[in-house]
Amino acid sequence: MSSRDKILQAVKNNQPEHTMLPSLEGLSDMPDTLEDYKRVVEGLGAIVEEVNSEADELAALDKHLPDRLRMIDARSSIQREWIHEDPHSLEDVDVAIVEGQWAVAENGAVWLTEKDMQVRALPFICQHLILVISRERILATMHEAYEKIGSPENGFGVFIAGPSKTADIEQSLVLGAHGAKSLLVLVKP
Structure with a gap:
C-alpha cells in the first residue's frame, strides 16, 4: 500500500459520526409582509x-x-427577436422588465432565473431594471427562499437587491457601477 493510500484509508477510517443539521426554525423574526419587504428594498435605494x-x-x-x-x-x-441577439446588442436597453419568482423580506432580494430574464445579461446591462413580483411570493428569510428554490432547473439564477452601487473609490457612492442605475419593484396581487 502506498503512502497516499495509507493516508486516504486513515482519513476514511476516522470520519466523525453523521449528525442532523440543526433546525433553522425561529432563527429570524423577520415577517414576510409587504411592508417589511418595502422598508428593506427602499433602504437599498430602490x-x-x-x-x-x-x-x-x-x-x-x-x-x-x-x-x-x-x-x-x-x-x-411578443417581440422576442432580441433573445437570440448577441448580448452586446442589448447595450442600449434603457428599461428591462423581468418577472421574479421569489422576494425576500430580510434583504430585499428577488430571485430570477435564466428562464425569467431570457438573456443572462439583461438585468445587468439595462439602465433601469423593473422587477415584478407577486405579493404572495414574498418570503421572510433567505433560508425560506433556498428551500423554495431547491435545485434550480434552469442552470442559472441570481438574487438581485437594489440598484447597482459601490463606494470603493474615495468612499463616494456611485449608482450604476456594474449594473442598473435604478430598480423599481412592482408588486402585484
Missing part, C-alpha cells in the same frame, strides 16, 4: 409600487421613468 393591472404598471413606468427609450419586457411573448 422603489416599490403596488400594482393591480397592466394599466397600473404603465402608470408606474410613466411616473418613475417618463423618458425611457428602448424597453424590453422579458415577460412578453
